[in-house]
Amino acid sequence: EPEVTQTPSHQVTQMGQEVILRCVPISNHLYFYWYRQILGQKVEFLVSFYNNEISEKSEIFDDQFSVERPDGSNFTLKIRSTKLEDSAMYFCASSLRIGLIYEQYFGPGTRLTVT
Amino acid sequence: KQEVTQIPAALSVPEGENLVLNCSFTDSAIYNLQWFRQDPGKGLTSLLLIQSSQREQTSGRLNASLDKSSGRSTLYIAASQPGDSATYLCAVLNTNAGKSTFGDGTTLTVKP
Numbered sequence: 336e337p338e339v340t341q342t343p344s345h346q347v348t349q350m351g352q353e354v355i356l357r358c359v360p361i362s363n364h365l366y367f368y369w370y371r372q373i374l375g376q377k378v379e380f381l382v383s384f385y386n387n388e389i390s391e392k393s394e395i396f397d398d399q400f401s402v403e404r405p406d407g408s409n410f411t412l413k414i415r416s417t418k419l420e421d422s423a424m425y426f427c428a429s430s431l432r433i434g435l436i437y438e439q440y441f442g443p444g445t446r447l448t449v450t
Numbered sequence: 451k452q453e454v455t456q457i458p459a460a461l462s463v464p465e466g467e468n469l470v471l472n473c474s475f476t477d478s479a480i481y482n483l484q485w486f487r488q489d490p491g492k493g494l495t496s497l498l499l500i501q502s503s504q505r506e507q508t509s510g511r512l513n514a515s516l517d518k519s520s521g522r523s524t525l526y527i528a529a530s531q532p533g534d535s536a537t538y539l540c541a542v543l544n545t546n547a548g549k550s551t552f553g554d555g556t557t558l559t560v561k562p
Binding site: 435 | 491493499501539543546
């Protein structure tokens with residue numbers, strides 16, 4: 336069964352460093368998302384991406400964040416200058432759209448630890 | 451702004467019991483609602499998706515219902531098993547950009 340994959344599974348970085356989290360969505364999906372979950376808190380929407388542009392973003396997704404689909408298979412989230420509060424599990428998701436239905440499939444997540 | 455609430459926050463039951471998890475949302479203009487399972491430290495596994503025009507959806511021992519007008523969904527788990535122990539998340543999709551709003555989840559423990 337097709338699945339969303341993410342690399343790395345765990346990333347440790349120092350405050351102020353740039354990180355790139357990578358995702359390979361399901362191959363025929365057209366809509367891509369990043370969510371994050373701070374330990375013990377809700378899963379929060381960051382950004383959605385379709386047709387090579389951002390469809391919607393949350394207040395969390397400020398100028399420190401960017402997304403890119405550099406080729407036909409990868410979808411990346413870049414954090415330019417990490418802060419301690421960026422420590423969280425980051426989930427990538429992808430979906431088709433059938434009518435008004437988006438069934439989202441999530442990857443296993445990347446645990447980001449900022450020290 | 452959509453708010454999603456799940457009750458109870460935690461539930462512990464003996465094996466074999468039937469149980470109901472609840473999800474409520476404030477904005478009834480939704481596209482669909484998805485129930486997910488999350489094991490500790492892991493990703494989200496989609497269990498069921500209910501379209502806004504549907505009243506319920508079934509998969510095996512799981513049945514999800516949706517009452518859009520009252521802003522509620524329930525997840526019914528029949529004949530619970532220890533392997534059902536996990537956190538169950540409700541997510542409501544209510545924008546045409548595919549943004550989902552999640553509840554806090556219900557952490558289920560099924561005791562053998």
